[in-house]
Amino acid sequence: MSKMNYRDVKQPNYRHIGKYMPRKEARDIVTGKAIFLDDFNVPHQLYGKTKRSPYPHAKIVSIDTSKAEALPGVRAVITHKNMPEKWGLGLPVHRLLLEDKVFYVGDLVALIAADTVEIAEEAIDLIDVEYEQLTPVYSAEEALKEGAPELYPRFKGNHVDNGIKYFQPDGPWWQIIRGDVQKGFEEAAYVAEDKVAFDKMPCPLAPETPCCIAKFEGNNEYTIWASSQSAHILKLMGEGRIPGSNLSVKTFNVGGSYGNKQSLMTTVLSAAMLALSTKRPVKMVLTKEEQLMAYEVRLGSTITAKIGMDKEGLVTAVEGDWLVDTGAIADSVQGQVGVGLGEAQLVCAKCQNWYMDSHIAVTNKQQAGIVRGYGGQELNSCLERLMCTAMKEGNFNPLDVFKKNYIAPGDRFIWRDGRWWQSRSSLFFPEAMQGAADRFGWGEKWKGWNIPTRVEGNKAYGVGMGVIGNADINEDNTEAIVRIVPDLVGGHRASTAIIECDITESGMGTRSNACKVVAEVLNVPVEKVFITEPGTKFNPSNYGLCGSRGTITTGKAVSLAALECKKKALELGALYFKRSVDQLDTKDFNVYVRDNPQLTVPMFKLAPKELSIVGYGKHMEMFNIPSCMAVFVEVEVDLETGHTRIVKMNGGTDIGQIIDSKAVEMQLHGGFGSACVDTAIFEESILDPSTGRLLSSSLIDYKWRTFNEFPPYDAYVMESQIDSFMFKALGIGEISGAAGASAVLMAISNAIGVDVKEYPATPAVILKALGKA
Amino acid sequence: MKKQYVTMTINGREYRFSIGTGYGEVPPSETLSETLRKRLQLTGSKESCSEGACGCCTVLMDNRGVTSCMLLTCECDGKNIVTIEGLEDPVTGLDPLQQAFIDEYAFQCGYCTPGIIMAAKSLLISNPHPTEEEIKEAMSGNYCRCISQYTVLRAINRVAGNGEDHTAVMHRANDDVVDPIPVRQELFPSPFANGFDNGNTLD
Numbered sequence: 001m002s003k004m005n006y007r008d009v010k011q012p013n014y015r016h017i018g019k020y021m022p023r024k025e026a027r028d029i030v031t032g033k034a035i036f037l038d039d040f041n042v043p044h045q046l047y048g049k050t051k052r053s054p055y056p057h058a059k060i061v062s063i064d065t066s067k068a069e070a071l072p073g074v075r076a077v078i079t080h081k082n083m084p085e086k087w088g089l090g091l092p093v094h095r096l097l098l099e100d101k102v103f104y105v106g107d108l109v110a111l112i113a114a115d116t117v118e119i120a121e122e123a124i125d126l127i128d129v130e131y132e133q134l135t136p137v138y139s140a141e142e143a144l145k146e147g148a149p150e151l152y153p154r155f156k157g158n159h160v161d162n163g164i165k166y167f168q169p170d171g172p173w174w175q176i177i178r179g180d181v182q183k184g185f186e187e188a189a190y191v192a193e194d195k196v197a198f199d200k201m202p203c204p205l206a207p208e209t210p211c212c213i214a215k216f217e218g219n220n221e222y223t224i225w226a227s228s229q230s231a232h233i234l235k236l237m238g239e240g241r242i243p244g245s246n247l248s249v250k251t252f253n254v255g256g257s258y259g260n261k262q263s264l265m266t267t268v269l270s271a272a273m274l275a276l277s278t279k280r281p282v283k284m285v286l287t288k289e290e291q292l293m294a295y296e297v298r299l300g301s302t303i304t305a306k307i308g309m310d311k312e313g314l315v316t317a318v319e320g321d322w323l324v325d326t327g328a329i330a331d332s333v334q335g336q337v338g339v340g341l342g343e344a345q346l347v348c349a350k351c352q353n354w355y356m357d358s359h360i361a362v363t364n365k366q367q368a369g370i371v372r373g374y375g376g377q378e379l380n381s382c383l384e385r386l387m388c389t390a391m392k393e394g395n396f397n398p399l400d401v402f403k404k405n406y407i408a409p410g411d412r413f414i415w416r417d418g419r420w421w422q423s424r425s426s427l428f429f430p431e432a433m434q435g436a437a438d439r440f441g442w443g444e445k446w447k448g449w450n451i452p453t454r455v456e457g458n459k460a461y462g463v464g465m466g467v468i469g470n471a472d473i474n475e476d477n478t479e480a481i482v483r484i485v486p487d488l489v490g491g492h493r494a495s496t497a498i499i500e501c502d503i504t505e506s507g508m509g510t511r512s513n514a515c516k517v518v519a520e521v522l523n524v525p526v527e528k529v530f531i532t533e534p535g536t537k538f539n540p541s542n543y544g545l546c547g548s549r550g551t552i553t554t555g556k557a558v559s560l561a562a563l564e565c566k567k568k569a570l571e572l573g574a575l576y577f578k579r580s581v582d583q584l585d586t587k588d589f590n591v592y593v594r595d596n597p598q599l600t601v602p603m604f605k606l607a608p609k610e611l612s613i614v615g616y617g618k619h620m621e622m623f624n625i626p627s628c629m630a631v632f633v634e635v636e637v638d639l640e641t642g643h644t645r646i647v648k649m650n651g652g653t654d655i656g657q658i659i660d661s662k663a664v665e666m667q668l669h670g671g672f673g674s675a676c677v678d679t680a681i682f683e684e685s686i687l688d689p690s691t692g693r694l695l696s697s698s699l700i701d702y703k704w705r706t707f708n709e710f711p712p713y714d715a716y717v718m719e720s721q722i723d724s725f726m727f728k729a730l731g732i733g734e735i736s737g738a739a740g741a742s743a744v745l746m747a748i749s750n751a752i753g754v755d756v757k758e759y760p761a762t763p764a765v766i767l768k769a770l771g772k773a
Numbered sequence: 774m775k776k777q778y779v780t781m782t783i784n785g786r787e788y789r790f791s792i793g794t795g796y797g798e799v800p801p802s803e804t805l806s807e808t809l810r811k812r813l814q815l816t817g818s819k820e821s822c823s824e825g826a827c828g829c830c831t832v833l834m835d836n837r838g839v840t841s842c843m844l845l846t847c848e849c850d851g852k853n854i855v856t857i858e859g860l861e862d863p864v865t866g867l868d869p870l871q872q873a874f875i876d877e878y879a880f881q882c883g884y885c886t887p888g889i890i891m892a893a894k895s896l897l898i899s900n901p902h903p904t905e906e907e908i909k910e911a912m913s914g915n916y917c918r919c920i921s922q923y924t925v926l927r928a929i930n931r932v933a934g935n936g937e938d939h940t941a942v943m944h945r946a947n948d949d950v951v952d953p954i955p956v957r958q959e960l961f962p963s964p965f966a967n968g969f970d971n972g973n974t975l976d
Binding site for chain 2: 022027032254288672710713
């Protein structure tokens with residue numbers, strides 16, 4: 001079968017799609033009028049604060065809250081002794097919100113509600129707690145050893161359940177077992193075996209800290225206002241933790257999330273429990289220190305594996321064991337492991353022989369949670385270092401190897417639901433990698449393995465690349481309703497279209513993009529399309545913006561709803577004009593005869609009096625359209641100091657169809673944020689093993705990239721019109737920086753001529769590799 | 774005890790606060806950020822790190838950008854404060870910076886944007902035509918994690934009169950296609966749906 005040329009892809013001319021349009025809330029954002037949760041208050045609200053554990057693992061011997069309770073303005077103090085209800089944490093539930101034990105520094109000891117934040121903070125110090133310290137364990141490897149201190153009775157030997165029903169409806173799935181590994185290694189010309197760790201559990205660190213307001217409505221019903229990127233996920237998880245409850249979740253503009261602010265479970269349950277006790281709304285806003293020390297971070301990941309590669313550079317076998325450190329609370333980690341294993345198969349898609357096992361452990365560190373990259377980045381950062389070792393054995397150019405091995409239409413893989421899927425995504429991923437490589441100058445800059453591109457005095461320059469993909473981009477079901485609301489008093493100019501879909505805006509512009517999609521289908525100006533306020537109670541169901549699913553899933557639901565709307569309008573027009581539907585079209589809330597456009601009728605004359613024209617659309621989950629992102633980096637390493645600087649970065653992808661040109665560009669830039677690329681050189685949570693506390697618990701101590709350190713970034717974007725939904729687009733943000741960390745380590749290794757496999761490659765790591773320290 | 778007051782002009786309006794611990798008074802420990810956000814409902818500037826590291830709470834004090842979480846209100850007597858809410862001119866409309874931020878889409882979640890705009894305004898007041906390097910340095914005290922830095926630099930460079938900023942470039946492959954084929958929107962057919970047969974089967 002001959003392959004299609006990119007030139008032959010028909011590029012449609014859309015009225016709105018593909019062009020930049022200022023977001024609906026743009027003016028509110030630049031004038032300071034946009035409301036985030038901390039800008040919002042509820043009448044009669046109290047303020048919640050938490051007393052947190054100073055020890056990583058300890059038993060609470062005694063706790064005295066009498067002084068705190070006596071402080072004027074304190075309305076409730078809740079400890080494990082007087083919890084009104086026993087709410088659990090984790091998936092599966094393995095502990096209570098408050099226990100007579102603490103499992104990480106920052107674990108909950110007491111909840112306080114008071115009239116002001118200041119009174120609540122004062123009350124924290126008035127609670128006397130006596131602890132008996134227990135032996136902590138800080139890594140998955142140590143935790144899974146025999147005789148290691150056991151955290152929870154639910155997890156024998158600290159081993160978290162492999163897979164859970166929610167993510168894997170046919171039964172747990174946590175291993176890739178395919179083909180015959182032994183045969184695969186026999187076919188291999190080159191075999192590499194190593195252990196690589198990506199285990200510093202960096203923090204995605206959204207600027208807005210996690211926060212919520214909880215109100216008890218009686219009858220086990222709660223209203224939760226939260227800084228969550230997905231009201232639906234919060235409702236789903238919260239109702240599972242508060243037995244028999246019904247949560248109405250409302251969201252605002254979210255000040256950054258990067259997948260990290262979804263269920264906010266410990267914070268929401270704390271506020272809800274205080275609300276239940278006091279019968280008043282309770283607002284709880286974490287401080288930056290709490291976010292850094294006690295909120296959710298990236299998984300810790302260690303992989304020991306063996307990879308076989310044949311003479312052509314195709315991966316023939318992968319055998320290994322993936323250790324996952326989920327910190328002290330295991331919450332949806334099984335989904336991340338499933339996605340990580342799935343993404344490994346996308347990068348090594350031609351490999352038919354796998355035995356890849358995984359083990360998840362709880363440790364006495366802060367909880368790992370969901371973060372952009374969702375298991376894939378954590379595994380990829382290790383696996384691609386191993387692929388590099390095999391490529392080096394065969395002296396391959398990594399660009400050729402990644403192009404050959406990446407998933408193409410027809411290739412099969414097992415995704416996180418444990419089911420087989422076959423890709424029907426783009427044919428052009430290898431072209432996208434090549435296009436980005438050409439713009440980067442890979443041909444001239446790549447000199448071979450562990451060979452610098454050039455050396456100038458103390459500065460050595462090297463290049464590296466990485467590739468990652470994600471098939472989660474059409475996960476989970478979504479539904480939407482679109483209504484054409486004709487003007488009541490006549491005049492099509494006042495008509496509007498309303499989208500009913502639960503979409504929270506956390507920076508991606510998806511609310512505006514949904515309006516754009518509907519405007520395109522109905523052929524109306526985008527300014528005439530509006531979308532309902534986010535919230536679970538009155539909107540059709542939408543899982544939320546996670547896994548970069550927003551583009552396809554909400555895009556499909558709202559476009560199909562708009563199409564049904566349009567069809568109904570055309571049917572009404574057909575009766576009016578006494579012509580066939582096929583002869584009609586819509587524009588700006590009119591129906592007109594296509595071949596005779598002066599025959600036009602405004603929709604307000606067609607719709608039943610006072611009523612609107614309604615359409616419904618839905619998206620059903622599937623995992624057969626993987627995305628792809630290739631990253632190229634050039635680094636400069638100072639051979640004297642070991643300091644690394646990223647000189648330039650390029651990205652390449654086939655995005656199907658651009659919905660908004662500037663929005664997609666920033667999704668690609670986002671790979672520098674949320675603990676992605678920079679986890680290779682300076683981003684890490686630094687644990688003091690003698691106390692179990694983080695040394696990087698403030699925005700000054702935790703390192704982040706500043707404005708003056710951003711290197712040139714060049715993106716190469718193809719639009720091959722992938723069969724995802726009406727507008728042929730797919731989501732990319734999840735993985736835009738996910739292969740960046742492994743690419744940077746490859747570049748550093750090439751610059752200094754020594755393999756570096758430690759994240760992050762700080763000056764100390766590089767000097768050690770150079771034998772200078 | 775003698776009554777103490779501080780007087781400030783905030784967004785063109787004069788406010789007098791009584792300093793003390795009585796009801797409704799401003800305690801000596803209250804920060805300017807708290808006064809603006811909680812007392813005056815000027816919630817545009819955000820309080821994120823509360824230690825002057827992120828710049829989200831930046832406002833103008835006598836035309837200089839300051840992190841309002843690091844200042845005590847009782848020490849701001851006689852100062853002229855402008856917050857993001859006061860930047861828009863009631864007659865001429867949005868400040869050129871605000872308009873440039875919209876045109877260049879120089880934000881994503883928008884949480885740190887008010888602080889970034891005020892920091893940029895502070896730079897442009899003291900130096901109306903900064904170089905690209907001066908802009909980067911001036912903005913390096915502001916945190917943004919969605920990574921809108923590239924588009925922010927575009928917006929500020931535009932207002933500073935530096936022409937287009939090419940630190941970040943997005944190249945659309947379609948621009949390389951000679952003589953492209955424009956067609957009408959088609960709804961469902963796909964050239965890719967069935968993939969191609971490369972011999973990989975389940976067995």
